[in-house]
Amino acid sequence: MLLKVKYQGTKKYIRLQSGFTYLEFINEVKSKFGLPDATDLQIFDETDTAVDEDILLELIESNPDLCLTMVENALLRKPGGEDVLEEYKSENTLTHSTRRHLVNILTSHMTEMHGRIVPRQQKEKYALGIITLFPSLKDPFSPKGYLNQDFLLLFGGETASKMLEKWDTAFKYKVIKEAKQLTQSKELCRLLNAAEKPTENDDTSKSGRKRSKISASDAVEKMVHFHKSCCSIDEHLRGRKGQQPYILAAGRTQNKIDNFYIVVDKQLIPCQATSSLGAFDELFKSHYVFNLSYEESLVQLYTFVQTTVYNIDVTTTDESPRIRELRAKLLN
Template sequence: MPSCKHKEKYALGIIILFPSLKDPFSPKGYLNQDFLLLFGAETASKMLEKLDTTFRPKVINEARHLTQSIELCRLLKAAEKLTENERKRTKISPSDAVDKMLHFHKSCCSLDEHLRRRDGRQPYILAVGRTRNRMDTFYIVVDKQLNPCQATSSLGAFDELFKSDYVFNLSYDEYLGQLFTFVQTVFNIDVATTNESPRVREFRAKVFN
């Protein structure tokens, strides 16, 4: 009889080959596995590998040269603190952009109640925890369906949020199109054929060089 460890490896191999067999309520999630099948291991790991060492300092530096606002200063401080511790192009504020990507839900409250209140079909991150500073579990919500994240951090959850557009064959949110187009170039997906705005191309050149 194979050991439990070997059984888990066999099960993981089956799930990678046949993602539809994955239990959607498993805490390990399956978005990464489907994305891995679509683009391969090297592409799937690009953002998490390069963000801290390559992109984060350059993004922070670019943000310092933008017109300063209270919201931008708050986001800059959060990004700097994080560094120390470890297709319609519509303009919206940084806080509204965050609100379209991430929602906090207290662990003592009903998830069903949250899903009933939410409209729209664009994926977003649902972070569950006792407080905003102590988020224990992340989900990708698509069409009011909860998909558990494999990630245990907000960065990992964002990584899976981006991948969900490809796994579920969805278009980018109209308000977040430029952000996701830039992230798409991080993964080096369809860079030559993607309709980038001049601002995204300029920013990508600064960050990658």
């Protein structure tokens, strides 16, 4: 029996006897591609679905023209990788620091194997590998299960955690101080008062600027919507237009939010975060995970967050002089 197998972009035929075992298949693949015996391989079909040992033979017999993709388990080749596997084995989860270490290991492996600019398809394959090896990390509400993992692999653990780690300590009070120097209005005073309240579910307002001016309240309307818990979410979604993502905050009152959601093209994705800051972090990341452009009227705001908070594409992004000036004030 001849089977097509792909490893790191190279396709080869392998020959196996009828009724072969899983181990025979793996050993033949290693021999054909010159891989060490200790190499740990994962198998995926043409839809990037992981193939388990107990269905391999049945899958091949039902589709003999199938091309199987072999992916090496990078964790066993990198320092600290076995520690990650051991922690998950004992705890059935990973701590935040270990998850960052996991992503750093895989990001390094991707760069070694595919160069500095890694194709999106490869990043998604690695993200799929994460939730295959660590099922409890899967996001059940993301279309592919790995919204946060995808962003982590795009930019690394350090970048992905910047908003939550640095906003309160490095940015929030500097932004408030800068806002107090603007021309004061009733609306601006309301937003400043809300921003200074030490509550978890404070107003998630962000006073954005756009190329043609937009008020702070209009900016909030583009980014955050409150939904009363007793009302139908489906009815809310049917009444919305546009594809740009926004936050849907659901609760009994605006001061008591029970759940946050990201709405993308009328699709509801529950946030893992329980705070307004965490919800905004996921809102920003959704633009990259789903390859969406920024809302036109919020381009300046999102660009500021992109370059100043996350440090993404700082030198190649078209920024206004005001954003560059503000970044200099906040970071110096």
